[in-house]
Amino acid sequence: MLRPDIGTPASYTFPKPRRITVGGGTVVAIDVPGQRLASLRLVHPYGGAVEPLDAMGVSSLTSEVLEDGPAGNSSLAPALERHGAEWVSRVNWDGFITGLDAPANRLGEAVRLFADAVRRPALAPDDIVRRRDQLLERFWLEAASASTLAMRSLGGQLFTGRYATPLAGGPVRLAEVEPETVAAFHADSIASVAGTLVVVGDLSGVDLEDLGKTVFGDAAATPVREVAAPAPPPGELPRVLIVDRPGSVQSALVIAHRAPSRSQVDLPRAEGISEVLGGLFTSRLNMELRERLGYTYGAGSRFDLRRDSGVFFATTQVEADTTAHSITASLEQIAKLRSSGVTAEELASVRDSNTVGLPVSYSTARAMASALVDMVVHDLPDDYVDRHRAGYEALTEDKLNSAAEEYLHPEEAVVVVVGDAERLSGPLADIGAGPVEVRSPESLWS
Incomplete structure (x- = not known):
């Protein structure tokens, strides 16, 4: 049997998103008919790069603690599972991203739980300390990999300031982050700031404005982040x-x-x-x-x-x-x-x-x-x-x-x-x- 000839690659155009302003936030959505699993992401501009040097790792720790939910003690995941939804949370240098993946026809129920988790989490001190200890333990477990340790050693060789310490704060700085610091970061940077809501999936029957109202509430508009190039460390190169x-x-x-x-x-x-x-x-x-x-x-x-x-x-x-x-x-x-x-x-x-x-x-x-x-x-x-x-x-x-x-x-x-x-x-x-x-x-x- 002869192998079929390879045809000309099909061209691709990314769908144009719809943008609507809801209160202090913006909803950015793509309707994909037939895509029954919807993805929702809430973006705040508060990644590791803008953390104060005396609270390095607070964004990563807060991201972890949100999974404990409004009732605390890891309550969010089982609550979402009842709607077929899965929690998503990650932090990079430039963003604090939370979200969920859920069946499109059950998005409304899941989003109400999501909004409570993001805006009104328990932030119980015991949960925060437990999550902090887990992050510290994970840091050294991951650093047992020589390649991971090499990458985490890089920041201090290229930058001064925040980038000199790993994203999660490093083992010393993260250990100094107290529950009160997490609560203050959440109140100032997440709970009171609307952010931008991304929604993708089969959105037939989904009221995007209502979704935005549920997630944003009365939170204020997202401020513009100041950007300045970080300084290099002293020393000879190479x-x-x-x-x-x-x-x-x-x-x-x-x-x-x-x-x-x-x-x-x-x-x-x-x-x-x-x-x-x-x-x-x-x-x-x-x-x-x-x-x-x-x-x-x-x-x-x-x-x-x-x-x-x-x-x-x-x-x-x-x-x-x-x-x-x-x-x-x-x-x-x-x-x-x-x-x-x-x-x-x-x-x-x-x-x-x-x-x-x-x-x-x-x-x-x-x-x-x-x-x-x-x-x-x-x-x-x-x-x-x-x-x-x-x-x-x-x-x-x-x-x-x-x-x-x-x-x-x-x-x-x-x-x-x-x-x-x-x-x-x-x-x-x-x-x-x-x-x-x-x-x-x-x-x-x-």
């Missing part, structure tokens, strides 16, 4: 930080430098060159470190772009004795990409990977809601997805080559290595990637 794990036979390494903010970056060009370097299986780093040298199971790279700044990083894990060469080989690949540019095959791979699969990528209410949340957090236009697709379709080799020069700066990089310092210090000092500093994990966020 440089190397070894986070010491005595006896480790492997090393987790990150090569990273600062990048512009989301609004300052031509995203298709930036993401495209990152994919050529480390975002695809056929990327330069993967082919060099995995396929040719056999040092790793995989290597990658990407941009983390925020409202006021950004980070570019390349990551991998290797055997300890190959750490130094893995770093120099990675830096050589970046230099080669900047000097020689991309190939026609690499350009085609980047374009196809970001356009052909869009109908599948946005086939669920959750995926569409996630795109709308991104638009809200970063003040993007309603046709952003279509502009983004068009940007990839318009990519050329010259555009990617210029992106390599504009967005990749190994001369400004910090290399973070989690591994055995006694074994690594000498070889890493010899590779010319800058001065080498050794720290223990416990000393990073004190």
Whole structure:
């Protein structure tokens, strides 16, 4: 039997959302006929980046505590389950996002529970302390992964201020957040601020204005967030930080430098060159470190772009004795990409990977809601997805080559290595990637 020919990829247009103002808030909705599982997300502009330095981690802790519900003691999840709904809550650097996924025909009942959980949670001191202790325990459990520890060590090497400490506050600062601090943060930043409500699903029979009234109540309009680029820490660039794990036979390494903010970056060009370097299986780093040298199971790279700044990083894990060469080989690949540019095959791979699969990528209410949340957090236009697709379709080799020069700066990089310092210090000092500093994990966020 012959394999059928591959047809021309279908074009994709992201549905245009409907926007309505309700009280102090805005509802942004997409009606998807037949999509019986609806996704609802409430966006507040109070992520980790705007936390005061004496309350770092308060947004993450508050996000956790809201799941205890209006009655406290983890009461929300079983209450929502009676309506077939699932609670959603997450915090990133730029946003505080709560929400639920629920059958569209039971959205009204579930949203009333949701509104109570967001606006009128119990915030019992015992629940807050329990959740704080769980977050602290989780921090060190997750930091048992060398790659996680390397990423969490990165902020203090690239920024001063809030970004120098991990999003959840770090083990020292988070432990200092008291129940009264959580209650004050919730009252000032969540309960009294309307936010933006995202709703996606089969909305036939759903009264969006009534939904907005239920969620927003009499909360005030969301204030405009001030944006200012954070300062870098003192110290020579490039440089190397070894986070010491005595006896480790492997090393987790990150090569990273600062990048512009989301609004300052031509995203298709930036993401495209990152994919050529480390975002695809056929990327330069993967082919060099995995396929040719056999040092790793995989290597990658990407941009983390925020409202006021950004980070570019390349990551991998290797055997300890190959750490130094893995770093120099990675830096050589970046230099080669900047000097020689991309190939026609690499350009085609980047374009196809970001356009052909869009109908599948946005086939669920959750995926569409996630795109709308991104638009809200970063003040993007309603046709952003279509502009983004068009940007990839318009990519050329010259555009990617210029992106390599504009967005990749190994001369400004910090290399973070989690591994055995006694074994690594000498070889890493010899590779010319800058001065080498050794720290223990416990000393990073004190």
